[in-house]
Amino acid sequence: MARHISIEHGEGGEMTHELIRDLFVKYFGHAEEAKFDAAVLDLPGSRIAFTTDTFTVKPPFFSGGNIGKLAVAGTVNDLAVSGAEPLYLSAGFVLEEGLSFDDLERIVASMAEEASKTGVRIITGDTKVVEKGSADKIFINTSGVGVVHPGWELHPEDIEEGDVVIVNGTIGDHGVAILAARGELGVATDLPTDSTSLYPLIRAVRDAGVRIRVMRDPTRGGLATTLVEITEDFGVIVELDQEAIPLKPEVEGACEILGLDPLFLANEGKVVFIVPEADAEKALAAMRAREEGRDATIIGRVVGRSEEGKLLLRSPVGSRRRIFRLLGMQLPRIC
Amino acid sequence: MARHISIEHGEGGEMTHELIRDLFVKYFGHAEEAKFDAAVLDLPGSRIAFTTDTFTVKPPFFSGGNIGKLAVAGTVNDLAVSGAEPLYLSAGFVLEEGLSFDDLERIVASMAEEASKTGVRIITGDTKVVEKGSADKIFINTSGVGVVHPGWELHPEDIEEGDVVIVNGTIGDHGVAILAARGELGVATDLPTDSTSLYPLIRAVRDAGVRIRVMRDPTRGGLATTLVEITEDFGVIVELDQEAIPLKPEVEGACEILGLDPLFLANEGKVVFIVPEADAEKALAAMRAREEGRDATIIGRVVGRSEEGKLLLRSPVGSRRRIFRLLGMQLPRIC
Numbered sequence: 178m179a180r181h182i183s184i185e186h187g188e189g190g191e192m193t194h195e196l197i198r199d200l201f202v203k204y205f206g207h208a209e210e211a212k213f214d215a216a217v218l219d220l221p222g223s224r225i226a227f228t229t230d231t232f233t234v235k236p237p238f239f240s241g242g243n244i245g246k247l248a249v250a251g252t253v254n255d256l257a258v259s260g261a262e263p264l265y266l267s268a269g270f271v272l273e274e275g276l277s278f279d280d281l282e283r284i285v286a287s288m289a290e291e292a293s294k295t296g297v298r299i300i301t302g303d304t305k306v307v308e309k310g311s312a313d314k315i316f317i318n319t320s321g322v323g324v325v326h327p328g329w330e331l332h333p334e335d336i337e338e339g340d341v342v343i344v345n346g347t348i349g350d351h352g353v354a355i356l357a358a359r360g361e362l363g364v365a366t367d368l369p370t371d372s373t374s375l376y377p378l379i380r381a382v383r384d385a386g387v388r389i390r391v392m393r394d395p396t397r398g399g400l401a402t403t404l405v406e407i408t409e410d411f412g413v414i415v416e417l418d419q420e421a422i423p424l425k426p427e428v429e430g431a432c433e434i435l436g437l438d439p440l441f442l443a444n445e446g447k448v449v450f451i452v453p454e455a456d457a458e459k460a461l462a463a464m465r466a467r468e469e470g471r472d473a474t475i476i477g478r479v480v481g482r483s484e485e486g487k488l489l490l491r492s493p494v495g496s497r498r499r500i501f502r503l504l505g506m507q508l509p510r511i512c
Numbered sequence: 513m514a515r516h517i518s519i520e521h522g523e524g525g526e527m528t529h530e531l532i533r534d535l536f537v538k539y540f541g542h543a544e545e546a547k548f549d550a551a552v553l554d555l556p557g558s559r560i561a562f563t564t565d566t567f568t569v570k571p572p573f574f575s576g577g578n579i580g581k582l583a584v585a586g587t588v589n590d591l592a593v594s595g596a597e598p599l600y601l602s603a604g605f606v607l608e609e610g611l612s613f614d615d616l617e618r619i620v621a622s623m624a625e626e627a628s629k630t631g632v633r634i635i636t637g638d639t640k641v642v643e644k645g646s647a648d649k650i651f652i653n654t655s656g657v658g659v660v661h662p663g664w665e666l667h668p669e670d671i672e673e674g675d676v677v678i679v680n681g682t683i684g685d686h687g688v689a690i691l692a693a694r695g696e697l698g699v700a701t702d703l704p705t706d707s708t709s710l711y712p713l714i715r716a717v718r719d720a721g722v723r724i725r726v727m728r729d730p731t732r733g734g735l736a737t738t739l740v741e742i743t744e745d746f747g748v749i750v751e752l753d754q755e756a757i758p759l760k761p762e763v764e765g766a767c768e769i770l771g772l773d774p775l776f777l778a779n780e781g782k783v784v785f786i787v788p789e790a791d792a793e794k795a796l797a798a799m800r801a802r803e804e805g806r807d808a809t810i811i812g813r814v815v816g817r818s819e820e821g822k823l824l825l826r827s828p829v830g831s832r833r834r835i836f837r838l839l840g841m842q843l844p845r846i847c
Contacts (some may be wrong), residue, residue, distance in 0.1 A: 180613035187607065187641025196639065200617060204624040205603075205634040216635040218600060220659055222557010227657055229602035233640045265553060267564035268540075269653045271606070272522065278515035281537060289539040299540040300551040304531060305568045305651075305846060306522025313646040318604045318638075320655035322562055324555055510642060 185505025189398030192505055207457035214393060215259035217325055224330075226261035227253060229320040236512040237284065237314055239358035241369025244317055245284035247445055247512060249291040249299075250374045252319040254394045257376040258448055260331045261323030263295055268302040269318035274309045285316065295374045297321070329383070333451075335412040339456045340390060340479040342415060343450045345378060345464050346371070346472040348400050349428040351441030355511050356431065363434060368427040371446035371469075378470050379448060385463040390451040394444070397512055401488065401500050403449060405476075415451075416489040416497070417477035426434040427458030440490075440501055443511040451479065524733030527840055538667075544748040544757040545807045549728060552660055559665075561596035563587060564655040570845040572619065572649055574693035576704025580619035582780055583847060584634075585709045587654040589729045592711040593783055595666045596658030598630055603637040604653035609644045620648065626798035633801040634657070664718070668726040668746040668786075675725060675814040676792045677750060678785045680713060680735025680799050681706070681807035683735050687777030690846050691766065698769060703762040706781035713805050714783060717847040729779070732847050734825065736775035736835050738784060739812075743821030751787075751824040751832065752783055752812035775825075776838055778846040786814065 185192040215228030229253050237244040244314065249266065256263040268288065272281065292299055350371040356362050369404055375394065383389065395403035400422070408415050432439050446469055452460050457475060464470030480489070488500045520527040527641055532617070550563030565586050572579040584601065591598040603623065607616065627634055685706040691697050710729065718724065726746065730738035735757070743750050767774050781804055787795050792810060799805030823835045 178780050182607045182611040182613065182641055184609050184641050184643065187639055189634050193639065197637075200620050201603075201637055201639075204620045205627075205637070216600070218635065218657075220555070220558040220560065220599075223555040225555065225560070225657070226618065226635050227602065229598055229604045229653065229655055230638045231604040231606055231640050231653060233606060233642050233646075235646075260679045264555075265551070265562055267562065267655050268536075269564045269566040269604075269655070271566055271568060271651055274517060274519050278517065278518040281517065285539045292540075300553065302532075302536055302540070303565045303653075304522055304528065304536075305566050305845075306517055306519050307568050307648060308519065310645065311568075311648040312651075313642060316606055316640075316647075316651070317562065318566060318653035318655075320564055320602050320604070320653075322553075322560070322657060437660075455539060509639075 184509045188505050188509055189402055190503040190505050193503060196221045197416045211222045214255040215261065218483040222354060224325040224326055226256050226259045226323045228255040229318065230255060230456035231316060232512055233316050233510050234355065234512050235313060238359050239300050239370060240354050240367050242285050244315060245287035246291045247372050248317040248319045249288045250372050250445060251512065252321040253295050253297055253374040253376055253395065256321045257379045258321035258392045258394050261325045261375055263297045263321055263323040265300045265322045266292065266297050267320045268299050270304045271312050272304065272306045272314040273312040273314050274306055277316055291374060295376045321493055331389055331391050336390045336411055336413050336451055336479055338479055338481055339454050340451050341454050341475045342477040342489055343452060343457065343460055343473060344400065345448055345470040346477050347423040347425045347428065348447060349439035350425060351445040352508055353428050353431045353510060355508065366427045368425065371444055373469050374494060375446065375448050378464060378467050382460050385459045387452050387456045387487035392448050392450045394448050396445060397443050399441040399443055399448065402502055405488045405500060405502055408424045408477055408488050412484050412486055413479050414480055414481040414483050414487040414489065415477055416480045416491055420493050421474060421476045423472050423474055445512065513549060519844045523840050523844055524737055525838040525840050529837060538799055550596065552594060559660040561591050561594045561658045563590040565590060566651060566653040567847055568651050569690065569693040569847050570648060571693050575702050577707045578619055578622050579650060580622035581626045581706050583652040583654045585707050585780060586622045586731065586847065587656040588630050588709045588711055589633055590655045591658035592714045593727045593729050595664045596660045598632045598656055598658040598711055600635045600657045601627065601632050602655045603634050605639045606647050606651040607639065607641045608647040608649050609641055611649055624847050626709060627787065630711045666724055666726050671725045671746055671748050671786055671814055673814055673816055674789050674847050675786050676789050676810045677812040678787060678792065678795055678808060679735065679811050680783055680805040682758040682760045682763065683779055683782060684774035684777035685760060686780040687843055687846060688763050688766045690843065697766055701762045703760065706779055708781035708804050710781065710783050713799060713802050716798045716802060717795050720794045721797045722787055722791045727783050727785045729783050731780060732778050734776040734778055735784065737837055740823050740837055742836060743823050745820050747817055747821055748814050749816040749818050749822040750812055751815045751826055753826050755828050756809060756811045758798065758807050758809055780847065
């Protein structure tokens, strides 16, 4: 039977992973660069990071933001977690005929505002318009270029037993904000998305002298999928402490009502770090001094090495279970 | 009355021009870099070019190519005409639920093949899937990074009276190929798209020692729109010789039947150069030695300077008329 693309292929779980492996890696070639959120490339005199992301979030407006803010912060964050200083973004728009000019202007204004927070410039763009019914209002691709300054490289090869896993705040906020905007929560909440540009926070951690082994932003697929990927890509075993993972009451409530796992809910303003235990307090202090890092905390540890990688979750009663990618995911079109 | 986005906003004509001016330039800031098809940016030790393009061509398969080939060649060409050596591409996919895996594989294979012609690497990517009816089969964004080697900069400021305008072959082929694939021609033709990566040809012209003042690829909006933009951006008056513009009989025939102007039909494998008259023969010889430059010819001249810029067309009987952008364009979703 002929295979077809299904919604699950786009949700960041096992089926997305397989699609990438069976198609994109097969034809475009596997690259070491693919182990980071942005490709890190050597040019004459410069090491740059280069990344791309397309945003199709539904609906395009939601509490605390819109697709434009997401598109800028998302690509800024992919560059930042790859060890780069984000410098330049591109913006490619697909607009559905009939989109109101006012909505487009609000989105573009948000993009400019979000870009100014990090000091990135939106420097090149493209606009396509398709007939009514051939797209859903607006899709935005942002690609980005940053510079990896000498000494800014990450060192996942140095990860060792005892290293700590830190997140800068509560998880799942973005997922719940989108569910609420879709009217799918059943309960009223105006919990805003956590979408924000993380470069200033990451810069503060770096400036504090923290040796960052690796960092990633747990967007589509959530904290669990991101940590599964880290363990696989760098051959380590990570144990999370379930009780330590910060959750807002609204997120906990929504997950209970809908049977969702917050570990797999999308975030748009979170970063997970692995750092040496000796640097943990420095890292936490640097983060907690900032609004977007106020709830920073240690959520787990590296407990060993294993070629295939392994993510474990320790429950409040002390039992351990292994966490895998979901096959599809819980929420389509979350970003 | 509230303004809305219409198909004409995406077709590369006057309305696209206004949208860019009223929205993107207003919020993202005008930049000298925007005068080229890619932004040219200085990094420590390197000058790079950075560009983006989203492809929504309908249908995705047509004679001589598909959306994947177009997406790679298009971005390679934007880098190449900006004076860069294309190095790295990103690929961002929006897939409609239900797209066949086989179609996607053909498209991805075409991308890999086209990338190999120039030696660019597709190094970072993203995939989103949207519900059936929320996109039209497949949209692809490609962004690209290239290096502008020392001495490779373009010199539009040196343009002077007597400089010649050269194109590497027949115009309008891509537009007619897409019309035929849509069944809108009324006559059968299997005229293939001219889509191809132009870096090797541009490299050959450069290696021949030609002083390239400026070059651009006349895609959406066609030869006329591209030349209007050149005259505006660099304050020159260009006169085209209508009889000198190379046209395939199929394109001439299709334009007569449908009342289209080939000067505004899209091309995907053409480049327009402005070079000093003294370098014209060298440039033509370098191009004609290659398949994609076999029909290279001089189509016009720079006849003066004017702050607002001006494009003139000299008819076979010697009369001159000024050419402006079309308001909308003749063909939506051509690339």
